[in-house]
Amino acid sequence: MLTHLKQLPLKPGILICLCLAAGALQSADRVWKDASGQNELRAELVRRTGDNLLLRREDGTIITVPLVSLSPQDQEFIAGTQQANSSMMGEVxxxxxxxxxxxxxxxxxxxxxxxxxxxxxxxxxxxxxxxxxxxxxxxxxxxxxxxxxxxxxxxxxxxxxxxxxxxxxxxxxxxxxxxxxxxxxxxxxxxxxxxxxxxxxxxxxxxxxxxxxxxxxxxxxxxxxxxxxxxxxxxxxxxxxxxxxxxxxxxxxxxxxxxxxxxxxxxxxxxxxxxxxxxxxxxxxxxxxxx
Missing domain, CATH: 2.60.120.260 (Galactose-binding domain-like)
Known part of the structure; x- marks a missing residue:
């Protein structure tokens, strides 16, 4: 169970994928779901660190979320983004x-x-x-x-x-x-x-x-x-x-x-x-x- 998501239940929203623009990979707000599908959190993907994701919530705070605690759809989404160069995700x-x-x-x-x-x-x-x-x-x-x-x-x-x-x-x-x-x-x-x-x-x-x-x-x-x-x-x-x-x-x-x-x-x-x-x-x- 994704505890961070349980603490911040939000209404369902439109899932917006990462888009490539001006030579940089921009991560738009996304509604993330936990493995149960019962808890949601709207947040921006900052980056992946090993088996965890850094997500920026709407209030600007950054949280760490285990990848395995996310829904299969979110895990598939993350797997697709790994093909992008890390420098395009704002990393050096x-x-x-x-x-x-x-x-x-x-x-x-x-x-x-x-x-x-x-x-x-x-x-x-x-x-x-x-x-x-x-x-x-x-x-x-x-x-x-x-x-x-x-x-x-x-x-x-x-x-x-x-x-x-x-x-x-x-x-x-x-x-x-x-x-x-x-x-x-x-x-x-x-x-x-x-x-x-x-x-x-x-x-x-x-x-x-x-x-x-x-x-x-x-x-x-x-x-x-x-x-x-x-x-x-x-x-x-x-x-x-x-x-x-x-x-x-x-x-x-x-x-x-x-x-x-x-x-x-x-x-x-x-x-x-x-x-x-x-x-x-x-x-x-x-x-x-x-x-």
């Missing part, structure tokens, strides 16, 4: 500025939920909406550790993911977080994260959250959670622990609407300290919020 290729590798040999880290080391999964680029940039660059960073042992929190959003000495921040042992204020509410597309990657570390209980609330008490979206045993008391996660490399980790933004991004960790496979080199948040810039 974002290339990550990767730092140089700090080690070459395939590392070995033993953790219950460690991801198998697979170089083919390393991401160098991804598709995103036109106008997408790193909206976190130069933004203010705060932390549960107000006085890091090594480095300045500003390093985390300076746009440089180099793993050399002097380019990372070291926080106190145990469960700690860093938080980025994007200064306005954005619809998040991707987040790129680099912890310490000069050696083969895997960080524990990595939890990444997004919210419009700086206290993260309301409207929180979990983007990543590798705490497999709830040792951080924030709920069990199904995401894997992974070995840090110069490729970092690209994480889905899930179209979350958020001004703040908070990243937790609880030490690493090497020691109890927490490290960050760079965090980049990709979205189409919006005007700053007035508060």
């Amino acid at each position: 290729e974002i290339t990550i500025d990767l730092p140089k590798p700090m080690f070459i040999s395939p590392p070995v880290v033993e953790l219950p939920n460690i991801e198998l080391f697979d170089p083919s999964k390393r991401i160098k680029s991804f598709k995103a909406l036109k106008g997408t940039v790193n909206v976190a660059k130069g933004k203010k960073v705060t932390s549960s550790d107000e006085a890091p042992i090594i480095g300045d929190l500003a390093l985390i959003t300076d746009g440089d993911a180099d793993g050399s000495d002097g380019n990372f921040v070291e926080l106190m042992p145990g469960k700690q977080w860093v938080q980025i204020d994007l200064e306005a509410t954005h619809t998040l597309q991707k987040i790129a994260v680099w912890h310490y990657h000069k050696a083969a570390y895997a960080y524990l209980d990595v939890i990444i959250l997004a919210s419009d609330d700086p206290e993260f008490k309301t409207g929180v979206t979990t983007l990543w959670n590798s705490d497999h045993d709830d040792s951080s008391n924030m709920g069990k996660g199904k995401d894997p622990a992974y070995i840090e490399t110069n490729y970092g980790r690209i994480i889905e933004g899930k179209a979350a609407k958020a001004r703040y991004v908070r990243l937790w960790s609880n030490g690493s496979s090497a020691n109890e300290m927490n490290h960050y080199i760079e965090v980049q948040v990709f979205a189409v810039p919006v005007k700053k919020a007035v508060r």
Whole structure:
């Protein structure tokens, strides 16, 4: 059942297909139905991301809808649009500025939920909406550790993911977080994260959250959670622990609407300290919020 559609029942309307005009694929409003055919939502197709669709509702908000929850007619419609070039759907290729590798040999880290080391999964680029940039660059960073042992929190959003000495921040042992204020509410597309990657570390209980609330008490979206045993008391996660490399980790933004991004960790496979080199948040810039 498509919960987003259940919450917004609308009167039936005329189905308007995507039309090709002026060299760009324009997505007109469409009445989408769930698999039961009982719930409807008028919305614009923004793009497909894997097995999900990003739909823009009439009030301008963007929601994520699983493709399998849609009616057979809507699924067939989406299959037909995939023949169009992604650039015609308002997408561009974002290339990550990767730092140089700090080690070459395939590392070995033993953790219950460690991801198998697979170089083919390393991401160098991804598709995103036109106008997408790193909206976190130069933004203010705060932390549960107000006085890091090594480095300045500003390093985390300076746009440089180099793993050399002097380019990372070291926080106190145990469960700690860093938080980025994007200064306005954005619809998040991707987040790129680099912890310490000069050696083969895997960080524990990595939890990444997004919210419009700086206290993260309301409207929180979990983007990543590798705490497999709830040792951080924030709920069990199904995401894997992974070995840090110069490729970092690209994480889905899930179209979350958020001004703040908070990243937790609880030490690493090497020691109890927490490290960050760079965090980049990709979205189409919006005007700053007035508060």
